[in-house]
Amino acid sequence: MPYHTGDDGFNSVGFSPDGKFLYVGNDAGIVRLYENFDDFHPNSNSLSTFDANRITSIATTNQYWLSTSTDGILRRYNQFSDSSPEHIWSSSLAATCVATSKGGWVAVASEGPDIMLVNLYDIQETKKLQGHRGNVRKLSWHPHKNLLASCGADGKLLVWDTAAHRSEPLTDVAMLLPSIADHESLAYKYDCSAVWHPSGDCFFVATSTRTIVKVDSSSWKSTTLFIPPQNPVTALAVSPNGAYLAIASNHQVSILDVVKKNVIATHTNPDEDPSKKPCITQIAFQPNANALVWVTTIGTFTRLTDVVPGKYPSPFEKIQVREPEPPVQNDVADLLQQIDAANAVDNEGEQKEVEDEEKGDDTGEVSDAEDEPSLVQVTSLQEHFQPGETPLSQNKKYLAINKIGYIERTEVPGLDSSMESHHIIDVKFFDESKRRRIHFTDEVGYTLGYLGERGILLAANSKIETEPAQVLFRPYLDMNASEEWTYQLNPGCSIVGIASGALAPRGSTKNMSDGDLDGRILGMGGQFVSMVASHEWVFVVHGPASSVDGSQNLSYTLINFEDFSVRQRDLLPLGENVQLKWIGITEEGAPAIFDSVGRIHVLTKYRIPHHASWARIFDSELLERKQGKHESYWPIAIFGSTLLCVILKGNDTHPSHPLPPPQELPIEMPFTSENKAEEKVAREHLLLEILRDGLDDQLTNDEIVKTEQNMDKDLVLLIQSACKLSQIPRAIELAKLIHNARFLDAVLKIAQFYRFEGLEEKIRALKAIREAEEDQRLIIAREKRAQWTRPDPLVRGLADVSYAAPQTKTFQHSEPPPTISRPGLALAVPVKETTRFPASSSSMPPPPLPSDSTSSENKRKRDEVDDFASSQDSVLPPPKQKVNPFARKNGVDTNRNPFGVKGGANRTTIQKSDSFFDKVETAEDAPKSTAKRGPKPKDKKKEGPKQTTLFGMMMDKKEKARVADSETQDSDVSMSDFSVVADESQPELPEEWEETQPVDMVETQPVMQES
Template sequence: MASLIASRPRPRPAHTQGSTRCAYTPDGTKLVTVGSNNTIRVYKTGSDGEPTNIDDCQEQNTSVSASNDFFVAGSEDGTVSYYSLRDNLFEKFILRTSLPVRDVALSPDNKWCAVASDELTVKVVDVEENTKLLTLREHNKPTKHLSFDPKGSMLALSCTDGVIYVYSMTAEHPELIRKVDGVIGRMETDSDASCRVIWHPDGRAFAVPTPTRDIQVVSKEDWEKQRAFANGHEGDITALAWSPNGALLATAAKDKKLLVWSTKDQSVIARYEYANVIDIVWHPTKNLASFTTSDGEVFISPEFVSDQFESMLRLPKQPAPFIHDPLAANGRRPEPNGAQLPTRPRRGSLDSLDDLLDDDLGDEDDFVVDDDGAGYALNSGRKRPAEDDGIYGQHPNKRGNFVQPQHHAAFQPGSTPWRGNRKYLCLNLIGFVWTIDQDSSHNTITVEFYDNELHRNIHFTDTFLYDQACLNEKGALFSCPPKEKSPAIVYYRPHDPWTHRADWRIELPKGEAVLAMSLSDTYITVTTSANYVRIYTLFGIPVRVYRPKSTPMVTCTSWRDYVLTMGNGPVGADGMCKLLYTIQNVKRDEICQNEDTVALPEGAVVKSVFFSDNGEPCIYDSTGTLLTLLHWRQPSRAYWVPLLDTKLLPRLASGRKNENYFPVAVAYNKFHCIILKGGDQYPYFPRPLLSEFDFSFPLTSVPGKPSTTSEDEDMPDANSDEDDNQTSKETLTLTQNYLLKSLQSSQMADLLEFTKSTAAERAALARLELDIDKTLLQMLALECREGGEERGMRALEVVQLMRDRTGRMVEAAGKIAERYGRTVLGEKIRELAEETVGRARGRGAGLDEDDDDDDF
């Protein structure tokens, strides 16, 4: 937009030279200014006469904040004073600090006043009853500026260490919830340069000056950088303020420029030449702004915005300038006033109960109950808040449903949401793909491989704005959402084509968007918003198009010829749709598992789904549990087995670590993930390192020695507790080893049964079963060493779990019992060995008998 120079208002000498601040009352009727002399001036809006003076005040006032009835001012002598606007008189001191006050801010309800000073703490005092005092201590640095968000639920502190500290004000005592580093610079509390946080009127972001003389917008949703107002000033920024509707931003700097920016496109629409401006305020309703200088002057500028752009001030509340709106990325849309429309109603709250009942029950004629489902109560005349059903839209008729089903949101495994202008499209053990939003017309995509000797890294300009990707050893798959005039596109790019050009693009039908997609060695799977599953070969030949039974679709993954899809099923007792999965072999056109339920605790959701390197389906859920699917090749036999509960990791035992884990893969019998610190849910840049954890079944305890109640029992010696603890650890380790090897054996046996097995695979299964028996022998030795004859039944049970069919391992178990002098146990094991050998000979002679419960 072209910039304009508007008419110049006259300066009004208000205070002596020095820091001069100003504030409008919320109703806009008065402007209050404070300065370095012992006079406070109150200007009446619309009047060109002399202001009202308040002479009974402190000198060297550094800050002011006003309500309609009173205002507070802080001064360098450490006092915070309360003044009445009805009588224009000083009434009381509400706080005293030992060092100079630098900033004061009234909460939106005008009940609390936050005070920043050169002390290391910030005080929040009750305006009416100043004995009620809250102290913010966790920043430990002097605070230069502070600012309440529009709802008063957060207080942002700009401190001298170059960090923004955000406190939650909703708890009984304020709690530090975020440190925003790398945005503002270090500066002294008495510097004219500003690092003030100014919250956008929609409450979802704030703007703050940076050391590079730009104004950076930061999202409250994910605390990442969004749009920036750049290349406007050549000196340090000293003041900034949003217009009341958030459509404009005014800034001033030491370069003697006062600029007005358009929020929507971050362009300058007006330029003014004023020196030494240190404070700016907009009138709440009029095209009027006032600003003060360090010379003690006040400028009241009517028609602050020219006629060409004045209409922007009359717009409704505008959204903050996001690169990618975090709410839109989560399937939600922001309202103009900053509120959020939920994708589903909250459960178990009074709000959801109120939704069931009409607040206005006076009109009883509107109360009709459709108790027989005939449909005559489709429209009772009551209006309900609109709900956002995401990409699937909203049915035009609510049909009187009191409880809306809660759907699992669609997601792409291995990807992250937008944070600022960056997003990981894919993270796995092959490599990682990320995109950077350069501007509204194109992105740049980078594909990096862990093995650069096998594949070269890829970097290209993306004009299609791809937002999803898959990566494997053969190629990379991308997709972009549909736009107003163009359809969604699926793009495949092989790594090493043997023809001149082998990449291809396919357009989906108009309006159909990609929800999730997967890439295997043989097929490409795409799930869409039209509730279709589309399966292609690696070179774009469609082989399947079908509509699954469980919709809306959630996600998909694939391995070789197998495709796993997930979708929303019937509504459960908690109002949440059950998550259903289907596994099919595309090549053989066989269904392995058909619309089976994903095992999730109440309230939990799937965070990622993938096949392991051995082709075993795995999920990672929001409880931090990794599970694998056993016997999935056999219809109706599959069940979920927990491989690891991250909440039980030893590294979290102290309770001092706050970690989350972003799942990447299951390979080499380990869980590969990215460790996230400080409550983060997704990795960010620079590229994080991968970590790996061994599998560990969630076993919290194992049986120990039986207790005795004999009165003449000797007291245990001092080392008994330590010995018992060591034994429990050994038992737990062996039990974990046994369970894990048994799981691996079952998985390999399934693989050999349903595929053409090789000699090497059959030998690997035999080695696994041998390892299981060796582990059981170790468990037997531990039982014999630590327990007496009273534990013989448990020891015999360990022997019965052995896989050996020849009797050799059972004979070895008998020798272990003899070594530890367990005579009775040894006899039982010998009987078992003889029975085993007899059955083995019978099978060899073709005299197999029906198996019974004792057959091992």
């Protein structure tokens, strides 16, 4: 049931630690103490004290309660006595806020950047903290440690370690708070305190982007906890047990479940007049009850009970958390399960409950996932950003800063609570002679910006889920509305990054919609981080949701605009606990990155597919100007060997408003050598590679020629230094890097001066090579570039099916393969001859053809070529084949004795022919002729050699006859087993017949007889 005191000008509220007393201050300098929470009428309550001026803040301890007012005095009151207040601190300016710690310290701030710490038990002990540039708006202490969080009007949120002897803040959390310069504005009255969780592990804060984030106290990294659907957040309060968060938005209060991240209840004060539009400026949970109290801008005070519905756990009772079971290290399955559970944590730190929702509702137990032990430390992915984007500071924010200029968005608050704030977009250029300044009122609410080569790109996400997000492009030259175009996304989609690399042809209309086919939607792996574009490609950085090795594990993808092909893809060179701060494009067109430790890397060989590598060219920690200084650098652009940046002093993390003049820093590669000339040569060589890769069909250009000449001059100086130290191998290696042959003449003079004849000889040979290759060096380099960028050849066409063999399936035919005739490997088969000379090849049987195991249906048809070949073969005579007389004949059993007796036949004896042998014996017995032969006539032509056997050569007639007789009787069986019967029709031979003369013989048929 809500209660309120009416329009009494209340503006601050506070409970005692035990929740028994409530202190409420008003604009009249009155602090009222309430002990009976059932009656809040002013006449029924005691008047505690009067202050001279308006109360601004109230803080309590177990023994005291303190108040600050506009007279600049911090007063301390004893809670258990009516004694006069004690002034423990005073200032000439109005005191704005006060906070107490459990360690006995009180922090107080006035309308200024300083914070004063006073010991409550010894007010003479004080400390002064300095770090803000504007007024300090709110202060809050860590529940258990000596850590103090301060929120300033400059948008900074600083955390101080008061126990350490240091005047600088412990950390500067990324710019989360809005920067407000007008102290009388409505937004300045909002409670922007960092609300600590009772455990002290984190705190909650409302950001300038109308979101609620949770900042981890161990790493000081912020993650989004909740995004209110409407209106800005004006105050926050956490429940005593840390389970719920009260979110005030104008005159409405929402109760958020911190673990489940959902709103469980919403409350308003029905007695308040909605027409007055009261805005809640401070809210607090009662430590010992389910109740809330708050004050508004119209001076009303409200206490609301039963803020947390009965089905949920109480907001003030201690939460019972089930103790996690210790992991069993020897159980591999349980160990892997715990690792998977740790990897399941998303980038916003969402934890899973130990018990399900139904069990928690019935038993009132809530799981605190942050207390669960983890085997690995999960590193969340860093927040996505636009290159050159800064947080909101002093109602201003840079949407983009690059070498062209910057986009500045200014938030203009409404004149009163009935008017909403609006924004102004101002685009300024460093060279206004080329581009005109752009200034217009933003009625859409653009939050993202990008400065491209042809125009500006702006994007805005819708505050209502049913409305689409949109992108606006406005060219530089034509600023009229007819040339700009917009693109709307589907409802429910949000824009996290934009980039502009090219412009549509002049005169064309580009009204992009969901049905337009002007582009392509590419799916990226991982979560988006940032991107930047040139006129050729877009450089996209993305990464996993989380990692377990302490590094971001970010990847990049270089996508070509022409055909949307991926030119390069690899990891970013970021080490452990290092984040990406900036990405951009150098003047030469190479992608570059800047990390949180001040290092710059440039991507080389990015035009050659899969050949890119990161080269470190800058390390801010090694700069000479930084030695002894506490400064950092905000990169804007890279021009050759020059870094254009904004120098940030002290703990500043981003440029202030207005933008300081950019300064130029020389880029030096972090070499360990103290020789600056070596570093310059290496840097120029890297620059030459990038410039040469950018050439298309050109052989060279003026910039490359100039860079080569400067590099050759430096090389000559290094060679001279090497010769002075007698380092001949070093001089030779340096001479090989010289591009122009005319610079080798200077090297020859150096070698002659130091009388290095060997070096002189090698330089002359190198010069000859340079002069010979001078005309072809650039041409070869161009051909090499064209080879890397040459498109892949077209796919080969399919073969003509008319000449292709039919495709058969595996295991389609089960017939054995056809036999192949190999006469040389066949077994020998004996053949009976009537003469000692073998038969001619023409009389031998032809070799058997291979058997065809396939049917005629499976045979392929002969084509025209086969038919033509067949016709030619039928006309030409077949070639003469050589037949091995000892080859095996088909159909003959090799295991059977050819001279054996057939089964079932009569055994007969082969009779010897008498006519032939009788004539031979008669001729041998005849008397030899003693008449000498006369000489042969000289004119008689010499006849060719006569045919004979190897045994018949170089033998007389008797020897020939003896050998012939032995050949006829040679056999592997005895002659007694068979005999040969000669045919009587054999012709008779004349007396002058010789064995070498051929004669037609009639083959006799063997007749087998039994012996």
